[in-house]
Amino acid sequence: MKESKNLFDRISEQVSRGLAQNTSRRGLFGLLGAGIVGMSSIPLLPVARAAGTGQPQASDLQESGDDQSCDYWRYCSIDGFLCTCCGGSVNTCPPGTEMSPITWIGTCKNPEDGKSYIVSYNDCCGKSGCGNCLCNTNEGDRPMYVPAKSNDINWCLGTQSSVYHCSTAIVVGMAFE
Amino acid sequence: MNRMFQGFVFGCIIASSSVTNADFKPEPIGIIETLPEQYPDHWIMAQDLSFFHMLEGAVRVIDPSEETTGDQYKGQMTSSFIAVFEHSKVRNEHYVIESFFSRGGRGGKRTDLVTIYDPTSLSVSDEIEIPAKRLTGMPKGTQAALIGEEERFLGIYNFTPAQSVSIVDLEKRVFVNEVATEGCGFVIPNGARSFSxxxxxxxxxxxxxxxxxxxxxxxxxxxxxxxxxxxxxxTPIAYDDNAYFLSFSGKLLPVNIGEKQISAGDWLSLATTEDEKSWRPGGITPMTSDTNGNVYVLMHPDGGEGTHKNGGSEVWVYDLEKKKRTNRIELKNWSLVVGTSGTGKNKFLLATNTDMAIDVYELPTANYARTLTGAGSTPFVIDGLN
Amino acid sequence: MPGVDNPQRAHVNYILNCQGCHGPEGSGSADGDVPRMKDFLGNFLNVEGGREFLIRVPGVASAPLSDTAIAELLNWTLHTQSPDQIPEDFLPYNESDVIQWRRKTLGDVAHERERLIVRMR
Incomplete structure (x- = not known):
């Protein structure tokens, strides 16, 4: 069996191998597989969508890649549905949701400039799960007894509603070199 | 024309049967099935977190030895919002620790409950309201635990992000109090009335x-x-007086969890050769054990930083009695979750694969037997009941 | 900033280890039981037991940082988020303070905090 980057890559891989024929248990994975296959068919954009749609972005941050894909650089340790696929963006929540003020913070390397940036993975809350673009990457993720470094926790905390909808990846600083 | 002919033949058969209107007994309406008071020990409790619809989780009672989905499926308990399941052998009760929202998916008032199910009827026998602050997240066996040999207390880990444990008295059916555990989390029972x-x-x-x-x-x-x-x-494996914790690099740490004192033993390595050192444990539920002191760990090759939830292509077996790795089981499918159930002839290793179906392997041979497809959309935890 | 060798390093350590719960400005979250540090943290230095309390709170004591880095982070946070409450005779935290108090963990943090806040009045 070939080793792959993460479990959802693997699911996608299986779907593309034709497991979709087995329709009796395809409910979830038909959906998930379709999402991932659909995502990978989108050509890589030269600049992240966030920049193009007038969303706030850290000053002078040069980015490339597809921010609706799990392998986008900011998502090096994200667990959940990408807000970029749910009506939000990398750093904004979808309409009618509420951004959690409490979250965990990771560090990702931006391939554009080779520098490491600090990413705050604030969750958007108050609507049931978005269901699109499920990702699970775990660079620097640690078990839940190290909460400041754990993406397994539902971070819809300190919000009116603790129902999880999707996750953002907000660049809040540069790592100390 | 053809159909008319079939109808004619069918009519003749009925007419020729011995049942008459006078002595026909209709089937009774309203009968509800029940389960045995003690489940066979190879049955499993498959916890579907329902990751895509978190308010719609379920714990399913499944017999993995049966061949068809219909025969495998015994019953279900609903479990709301990434719930936690516990079973008390002493009290012979099921507990679902769950959260409800007065406005459903958009929130509203949150109510956290310990819902008590009767294992025979699978109906709710009681509810205990607890502070609405239990940790919600990916399932870990230690989010809640029964405390003490009498299993009188149930501890539930809270995270707001302030950390504490809610104590429930299962005998009096009340929430008792909240124990501050700042800087520490999870509930690992030890001793007569303590937890770590x-x-x-x-x-x-x-x-x-x-x-x-x-x-x-x-x-x-x-x-x-x-x-x-x-x-x-x-989540450690409890065996003898130790809790065996699994490290990301693939070593077991025996921690003697005495009531008065806690001490760690020497690390035990799952890898036995140099070639095996790049293998790492990983998964959503990467480790389980059986009643004979065998630990089963999901392993993947070429592991490293960030691969600890990747699942694996093999399950490695470590014998806690012999203190050595005794087997490497090559799985039929890449898997993310492992569990075991049963003893003797009906003993199984179960693994949720990336299709979210559960592959059943017979123990001790580890031969693949069948795949269970009726365990819901995301069965992230599989518990045997022994 | 007294007791802060490298403010940028201290700020990064704050973001990585504290900001997730306490927020970028130390505003905390009432709904999440996260104490506010902004315009308040320095008050602890004015009461007996307060200086060591700030080392012993779990977020500080358990942070994966060296004793020196913890001392720098405490000084930076005090000066950045609560400068007006710092007493004039404040001696910046140093490595030996952290060594002395870090392992003496607090049992009930919320209770101890309340006790100290009562003393501030």
């Missing part, structure tokens, strides 16, 4: 309760592992 929590600096905190469930004393150990360099997964 794992702390962010790699130490352990033990909280001792009195007969009413109130905190009497607590003790904190020295650091026993490196929570950043080589952390241990949240």
């Amino acid at each position: 929590s794992i702390c962010g600096d790699g130490s352990f905190l033990t909280s001792n309760l009195d007969a009413s469930g109130a905190l009497t004393s607590s003790t904190r150990t020295e650091t026993m592992f490196d929570p950043v360099g080589d952390p241990v997964f949240e």
Whole structure:
């Protein structure tokens, strides 16, 4: 069996191998597989969508890649549905949701400039799960007894509603070199 | 024309049968099935977290020895919002620790409950309201635990992000109090009336309760592992007086969880040769055990930073009695979750594959037997009941 | 900033280890039981037991940082988020303070905080 980057890559891989024929248990994975296959068919954009749609972005941050894909650089340790696929963006929540003020913070390397940036993975809350673009990457993720470094926790905390909808990846600083 | 002919033949058959209107007995309406008071020990409780629809989780009772989905499926308990399941052997009760929202998916008032199910009828026999602050997240066996040999108390880990454990008295059916465990989390039972929590600096905190469930004393150990360099997964295997924790690098740490004192033993390595050192444990539920002291760990090759939830292509078996790795089981499918059930002839290793179906392997041969497809959309935890 | 060798390093350590719960400005979250540090943290230095309390709170004591880095982070946070509450005779935290108090963990943090806040009045 070939080793792959993460479990959802693997699911996608299986779907593309034709497991979709087995329709009796395809409910979830038909959906998930379709999402991932659909995502990978989108050509890589030269600049992240966030920049193009007038969303706030850290000053002078040069980015490339597809921010609706799990392998986008900011998502090096994200667990959940990408807000970029749910009506939000990398750093904004979808309409009618509420951004959690409490979250965990990771560090990702931006391939554009080779520098490491600090990413705050604030969750958007108050609507049931978005269901699109499920990702699970775990660079620097640690078990839940190290909460400041754990993406397994539902971070819809300190919000009116603790129902999880999707996750953002907000660049809040540069790592100390 | 053809259909008319079939109808004619069918009519003749009925007419020729011995049943008459006078002595026909209709089938009774309204009968509800029940389950045996003690389930066969190879049955499993498959916990579907329903990751895509978190308010719609379920715990399913499944017989993995049967051939068809219909025969495998015995019943279900609904479990709302990434719930936690516990079973008390002493009390023969099921517990679902769950959350409800007065406005459903958009929130509203949150109510956290310990819902008590009767295993025979699978109906709710009681509810105990607890503070609406239990940790919600990916499932870990230690989010809640029965405390003490009498299993009188149930501890539930809270995270707001302030950390504490809610204590429920299962005999009196009430929430008793909240024990602060700041800096530490999870509930690992030990001793007559105490539990330990794992702390962010790699130490352990033990909280001792009195007969009413109130905190009497607590003790904190020295650091026993490196929570950043080589952390241990949240859920240990309990065997003898030890809790065996699995580290990201693939070593077991025996922690003697005595009531008075906690001490760590020497690390045990799952890898036996140099070639095996690049293999790492990983998954959503990466480790389980059986009643004979065998530990089963999901392993993947070429592991490294960030691969600890990847699942694996093999399950490695470590015998805690012999203190050695005894087997490498090559799985039929890449899997993310492992569990075991049963004893003797009906003993199984179960693995949720990436299709979210559960592959059943017979133990001790580890021969693949069948795949269970009726366990829901995301069965992230599989519990045997022994 | 007294007791802060490298403010940028201290700020990064704050973001990585504290900001997730306490927020970028130390505002905390009432709904999440996260104490506010902004315009308040320095008050602890004015009461007996307060200086060591700030080392012993779990977020500080358990942070994966060296004793020196913890001392720098405490000084930076005090000066950045609560400068007006710092007493004039404040001696910046140093490595030996952290060594002395870090392993003496607090049992009930919320209770101890309340006790100290009562003393501030």
